[in-house]
């Protein structure tokens with residue numbers, strides 16, 4: 378690996394002031410997407426007020442976080458809006474439902490070293506940050522102990538050593554949190570580190586940011602991906618056609634021109650997208666935005682999200698309608714993550 382110089386050590390330190398100082402030597406001020414992140418709604422009353430909805434208050438153990446470009450796609454005055462339901466906390470989150478647990482995927486058991494999780498052959502998942510730009514109520518990592526996983530500068534040497542020693546690994550998946558919450562500078566540093574491992578040829582980014590804040594797709598990010606010898610894959614996370622607007626499509630077009638493979642995963646969510654018509658529209662809209670549907674995930678049984686669950690029988694019925702109405706390449710694979718299995722499990 379490239380020797381960890383003082384600067385690169387600092388880039389990965391958790392010292393925020395330092396990160397901002399480092400970021401500022403490219404941008405001279407925070408990037409516009411970072412300002413948008415800072416201006417997000419973090420309070421239920423503010424959210425309801427912005428949408429002309431009557432106030433209601435309840436306690437939640439997972440804060441709300443809604444960035445304004447996403448807020449703009451929510452219909453005012455509609456409590457049943459499918460985007461609002463993904464971000465608005467509910468008193469139901471505190472219900473204690475048997476089988477719904479804090480860490481449904483037992484990820485701690487699969488950690489090879491801090492931040493590095495391997496469950497499947499040939500690919501590893503790297504948790505690079507615990508931050509997100511939006512708090513999705515159904516998130517399976519809503520209770521995730523990020524502090525235990527987020528690599529520090531010292532951990533990076535171990536991660537790279539681990540990757541070098543295992544020649545069966547050819548793909549690194551950047552995950553979180555949301556990996557695109559990292560600054561362009563930090564992301565570039567990580568990609569450069571991965572490039573030093575000869576058998577790694579692919580970097581995959583799993584992110585909701587290009588959809589919730591399309592301004593995140595900066596020129597610098599595109600340049601980093603174009604300049605890298607690694608093949609880049611972006612897996613977006615879009616659950617409903619209403620999440621796709623022109624700004625998102627433009628961001629995707631820029632990525633596609635940079636030769637980034639664009640795939641989407643959705644989570645099947647009750648009263649949000651458990652409807653063949655909605656999912657079929659989503660597939661067609663994704664295609665128009667140069668994205669192919671990849672996975673449709675059954676909900677992971679995380680505590681606080683039971684009210685989003687869709688029964689398997691219903692999920693299978695939706696899939697038969699999708700198969701009968703869409704070309705094969707627009708039909709996502711319906712999967713569930715079962716701890717200990719060698720891949721996601723088809724339903």
Ligand SMILES: *Cc1c(COP(=O)(O)O)cnc(C)c1O
Pocket residue numbers: 494495496497500501502550720721
């Ligand atoms: C989901 C997941 C992957 C990616 O699986 P694909 O089927 O290749 O998309 C890789 N590693 C871990 C730990 C995962 O949870």
Ligand code: SF4
Pocket residue numbers: 508509510511512513516517518519553554555585
């Ligand atoms: S962006 Fe992803 S990791 Fe973050 S809350 Fe949403 S689903 Fe969870």
